[in-house]
Amino acid sequence: MEIWNDLTELYGMDVRLSFHVFFVVLATLIAGRCVRHIIVKLGSKSRATENVLDDAFFDSLVAPVKGLVWILGFSMAAHLVAAHSSSVFFQSVGTIRNIGIVLMMTWFLQRFVRTYTELLIISKEAKGEAVDKTLVYGLGKLLRGTIAITTALIILQNLGINIGGLLAFGGVGGIAIGLAAQDIFKNVFGGFTIYFDRPFAVGDWIRSPDREIEGKVEHIGWRVTAIRTFNKRLLYVPNSVFTTIALENPSRMSHRRIYEYIGVRYDDISSLPKILDEVKVYLKQNRDIDQSETLMVNLDEFADSSVNFFIYTMTRTTVWAEYHEVKERVMFEISEIISRNHSEIAFPTRTLHVKNEMAINGLE
16 A cells, blocks of 8 residues: 555656656666676776786676666666655655665675676786685685675665674674584584585595595585585595594605515525515616605515515606506516516415325225
8 A cells, every 4th residue: 555655756756856767777877888888898897917917896886886887877767756745755764875875885896806706816827836625615605704704794784683682692692502513513613614614625536444544525615515426426424523533645656656465486596586686676767657656576475376576666647547556566577577587476276285195004
């Protein structure tokens, strides 16, 4: 009923006021269009520079500035109507305008922080420079969270709510909320731990000996971390878990290890010293092996059906596929060395000695 009265009152205004309102609305739409066009042009020129800050600024400014022009223009039109109307809605135009301006500024800041972090990472990677994605994304999320909280407090202040009293109430109510949502807070603080301690980053391969967690990190959120397992399934792990488990980050390994046991027959034990020497010489001359790391080739044990020796060395590559190619070549070459020394790799055998009972008893 109130809306109908407002419309009746609005249509009852004189023609001059109607013309003024129409002109303000039309000018607002035109100004919004022009401002958007100007910012888009400036943004296209800024992309010619290597600085990503101005790119992020203009890309983030387009929609919020257009919204700001509309808010200011429509608030002017509403003020004209408010001068001839007693409606509560038109009398609260000032408060609505202020909240709208705050929301547009918040929208711009949120877009700017998000766009700048993405463009910064892309720019660093294109130049071949090292960039800590986890830290950059973490700081970006922290800034956006701070902006959102500040915006909420400003809006509450504009609505006439006493922020001081609200914060005082929060001190008491926060205890009850904290008890009810302690798991959420644990995960949030776990997220902070990941962002600042940086045990892993987006793109790292991680695994835990304490839990069945292994895969590539795809996303680190405030509450959970998304891990793509090797069977291509997405695993969501609460961040609080990472504060209580041992975690291994194979992506940060410096070398990959070849640690293998090879057994030769007992009949070939006399050739074993030469075999070990040749294997050691081969590994020392192999460019795929890091000679600055530990390199061992030694006899290890007399097993049931073989004499076993082991090789222990480190490859230069850490790439999974390349490592297995290197290891394959090493194993084939060791097999060739054993064959060149007229020996054989042992396989499980058993020798059975049968005594002739008749010969023993002298009955032959």
